Amino acid sequence: FAAEFIVRAGVGNVTIADGDTVDISNINRQLPALWSTVGEDKVEVMAKRLLDINPQLNLSRINEFLLPERMDELLQENHFDYVIDCIDSVSPKLALIRAARFNKVKIVSCMGAGGKMDPSKVMVRDISKTNNCNLAKYIRKRLRRENINKGVRCVFSVEPQHENSLKMTDGTQFKKSFYGTISYIPALFGLYAASEVIRNLIRAE
Incomplete structure (x- = not known):
């Protein structure tokens, strides 16, 4: 949620980090979690969403548990x-x-x-x-x-x-x-x- 609010506010350089995949148990509370995204990397699901909000966004992805x-x-x-x-x-x-x-x-x-x-x-x-x-x-x-x-x-x-x-x-x-x-x-x-x-x-x- 924080990443989306920041991108919608116009911040143009963003890095997102998460090594997890979407699980059914996430659907009740997490933005990237849908039945259609279960099993997908959370970073990639969010990246697609953020770039759809701002195609010019300079977005870096760190797909790992830190x-x-x-x-x-x-x-x-x-x-x-x-x-x-x-x-x-x-x-x-x-x-x-x-x-x-x-x-x-x-x-x-x-x-x-x-x-x-x-x-x-x-x-x-x-x-x-x-x-x-x-x-x-x-x-x-x-x-x-x-x-x-x-x-x-x-x-x-x-x-x-x-x-x-x-x-x-x-x-x-x-x-x-x-x-x-x-x-x-x-x-x-x-x-x-x-x-x-x-x-x-x-x-x-």
């Missing part, structure tokens, strides 16, 4: 103006935030959308001011160990997570569990993240 050890290299090679972090696994998410801070790249990080239902509770704040989000709490704790106490803008919800939506996984892709997610909350997180980027890019000009 491993923690890749983050510094990725940011140093590409010289991004802004990074939107939509990773839902702790280790690569932490690595991307650390790399952005080290390389002085602006970042907005999306925290836990799962287990949330109330759209009025979504907001953007510094990570030091997040609350009622288990993912943000853990990320905040880990960043403190590296003397990163603030300076990371986060999209999160102050609504307490519904614990009955917690599901366990097989532990692949750095993820041991996840919260079930309603259709409209990820879209709202993407909207807030895109707004943060667009307004900051405009102010920088």
